[in-house]
Amino acid sequence: GNSVTQMEGPVTLSEEAFLTINCTYTATGYPSLFWYVQYPGEGLQLLLKATKADDKGSNKGFEATYRKETTSFHLEKGSVQVSDSAVYFCALTNDMRFGAGTRLTVKP
Amino acid sequence: DGGITQSPKYLFRKEGQNVTLSCEQNLNHDAMYWYRQDPGQGLRLIYYSQIVNDFQKGDIAEGYSVSREKKESFPLTVTSAQKNPTAFYLCASSRGTGANSYEQYFGPGTRLTVT
Numbered sequence: 611g612n613s614v615t616q617m618e619g620p621v622t623l624s625e626e627a628f629l630t631i632n633c634t635y636t637a638t639g640y641p642s643l644f645w646y647v648q649y650p651g652e653g654l655q656l657l658l659k660a661t662k663a664d665d666k667g668s669n670k671g672f673e674a675t676y677r678k679e680t681t682s683f684h685l686e687k688g689s690v691q692v693s694d695s696a697v698y699f700c701a702l703t704n705d706m707r708f709g710a711g712t713r714l715t716v717k718p
Numbered sequence: 719d720g721g722i723t724q725s726p727k728y729l730f731r732k733e734g735q736n737v738t739l740s741c742e743q744n745l746n747h748d749a750m751y752w753y754r755q756d757p758g759q760g761l762r763l764i765y766y767s768q769i770v771n772d773f774q775k776g777d778i779a780e781g782y783s784v785s786r787e788k789k790e791s792f793p794l795t796v797t798s799a800q801k802n803p804t805a806f807y808l809c810a811s812s813r814g815t816g817a818n819s820y821e822q823y824f825g826p827g828t829r830l831t832v833t
Contacts, residue, residue, distance in 0.1 A: 646824075653825050653826050654810075654824040656822075699761070706766060708753075710760035
């Protein structure tokens with residue numbers, strides 16, 4: 611069946627550091643891929659998405675490219691801020707599958 | 719403002735009691751979902767509904783029940799049969815299911831504590 615495997619956390623970075631959170635998937639067909647972010651005590655918010663191979667989703671300085679050949683959708687940001695501290699989820703929404711989440715803490 | 723509301727934000731119950739969590743959306747979405755999130759864990763799907771008067775079990779439906787009598791509403795009942803009900807419950811909606819680009823919109827969640 612479909613599944614998402616996400617890099618385990620927690621991840622702790624200093625402000626302005628480069629961020630990568632790995633996500634790989636197993637799926638039949640051609641799913642859309644999503645990254646969601648969850649701030650403490652809140653629900654999830656869509657961060658970015660990609661609907662087909664080689665698409666790049668981007669938002670708020672975050673980027674992820676849909677790589678069909680490696681079945682990956684890694685999240686990157688060039689310079690993280692303290693306000694980026696949150697839990698990040700990779701998802702295959704056409705099958706309602708979410709990764710386990712990666713907690714990011716950014717220190718000033 | 720369009721969105722999803724869940725109430726209450728915090729809920730406390732005694733063991734052995736059924737409890738119903740509310741979820742309402744005014745986004746005119748056809749599909750609605752319930753997820754459970756345990757500390758440090760990802761989301762696990764409890765139930766989902768693609769259309770009014772229809773719903774399907776997710777991965778962890780045992781001990782839970784739902785109804786979908788109106789498009790806007792998808793209440794979740796946590797029954798006494800659920801062995802470990804204490805968790806954070808998230809409701810979500812989307813334009814549809816199975817299609818490729820329908821992102822989900824989430825409510826703020828209800829934290830249920832059963833003692």
